[in-house]
Amino acid sequence: MVVWSWPPTARQVAVSGGVFVAGASLFAVGAYFSFLNVAPQQERVKARREVLRNYIKKRFED
Numbered sequence: 388m389v390v391w392s393w394p395p396t397a398r399q400v401a402v403s404g405g406v407f408v409a410g411a412s413l414f415a416v417g418a419y420f421s422f423l424n425v426a427p428q429q430e431r432v433k434a435r436r437e438v439l440r441n442y443i444k445k446r447f448e449d
Contacts, residue, residue, distance in 0.1 A: 395403070
């Protein structure tokens with residue numbers, strides 16, 4: 388964290404605000420894409436789990 392020994396200038400406040408807004412927007416975009424891709428990922432996990440269950444049943448059914 389940056390600590391100023393004097394009151395920050397208007398430019399420093401503007402830059403800090405800009406960096407905060409940029410970080411918040413990147414976080415929001417990442418969260419959006421994460422939620423957008425949840426369903427396909429869950430389907431892949433379910434399919435993988437089913438294949439593994441079938442393999443184990445077939446392998447150890449004896």
